[in-house]
Amino acid sequence: MGVSERKARQRAEREGHITAAARSIAASEGWSAVTVRRLAAEIEYTQPVLYSHFENREAIVAAVALEGFRELAIALRQAAQECAEGREAARKVATAYLAFAAEQPALYEAMFTMASSLRFAQGDARPELQDAFAALTAVVPASNGDVELATETLWAALHGLVELERSGRIRPSARNERLALVVDGLARF
Amino acid sequence: MGVSERKARQRAEREGHITAAARSIAASEGWSAVTVRRLAAEIEYTQPVLYSHFENREAIVAAVALEGFRELAIALRQAAQECAEGREAARKVATAYLAFAAEQPALYEAMFTMASSLRFAQGDARPELQDAFAALTAVVPASNGDVELATETLWAALHGLVELERSGRIRPSARNERLALVVDGLARF
DNA sequence: ACACATAATCTAGCATTGCTAGATTTTCAA
DNA sequence: TTGAAAATCTAGCAATGCTAGATTATGTGT
DSSP states (O other): OOHHHHHHHHHHHHHHHHHHHHHHHHHHHOGGGOOHHHHHHHHTSOHHHHHHHOSSHHHHHHHHHHHHHHHHHHHHHHHHHTOOSHHHHHHHHHHHHHHHHHHOHHHHHIIIIIOTTOOOSSSOOOHHHHHHHHHHHTTSOGGGSOHHHHHHHHHHHHHHHHHHHHTTOSOGGGHHHHHHHHHHHHSOO | OOHHHHHHHHHHHHHHHHHHHHHHHHHHHOGGGOOHHHHHHHHTSOHHHHHHHOSSHHHHHHHHHHHHHHHHHHHHHHHHHTOOSHHHHHHHHHHHHHHHHHHOHHHHHIIIIIOTTOOOSSSOOOHHHHHHHHHHHTTSOGGGSOHHHHHHHHHHHHHHHHHHHHTTOSOGGGHHHHHHHHHHHHSOO
């Protein structure tokens, strides 16, 4: 009776195709081009099939966002490991954060602007989000009081830099200087 | 020949009704409830009339966003004047910034998340945006190097705090502590 | 007061979207 | 082979942004 296993595997595979297609279209043409019809055509099934995988369009975006959080956590951890020393590690991680957002703007948009159902201050926190948060915590020194507080603040500053630069409201040329200010000001040792 | 003046005045008045209706509906039901049909019904005209005022729906959002920037600038200036001393002034202004966003979330959303055509790093900067930026610059001390750089960074940090709190990703209860960290870290004297 | 050109407004509709009820086909076990 | 259940499709609804072309109102010149 390996039939149901095969079916489950095929279903999971198809679900992967859906999110991959969504991500790919969003990356090249923006999220407004990611329509349910377009996704259906991409995976060569009809629309109702998508709704057997996801409750609605936003759930597809949220699935992509979760992928993004997993990858962000990995990228931050990698950056942190490159260099053990405190402040330099913080700088590397912050740089990696900005690079992640800059290299995959549509993905970052899904994570922070579109997936409005993904919160994690409350109890219904998704592990992916907590994990990415933990990756940031790692470079915030415990020396200076509340670590969670410092992490939240650093995250907010980095996110603000990403958003204002993406919307063209701060000078892209000054990115590194701003980053230095943030790291020196908020990740002090 | 005061006829054309009267017509222009009535047109301007009607345009004000449109943005006011958009703002009001957005505040109470969210921007997704702000449809062109709904706005047309609200001002008791048909849809094409709206398109004689604004190029498209986004232009209506942008008009509301500009109102928001004007009001933000006023609110920040007011907060700065309450207290002349350096660091305390910065704290007041930062608090005012967060309060503005918290009290009018839909307006803030229009300003930063929706009005994608409103940028001001480039040359096509709208004066309203520059003015709000200037209100923030006022509390950043010129002592420590590049003032524009410091202002951009402070703005980004405040914006990040707003966004992450609005999306439920940082604890609302720790707002004041985070704000203190940002002010102490980025608006140093 | 009246005719007429122009400006203002409306009617009606298109194409697209997210989503779904119900028909139809496929699958697999008895 | 058959028949129930699972998987998939067809076809359509209601809502949206936007617009062409018909219609009405307005102000001017006679």
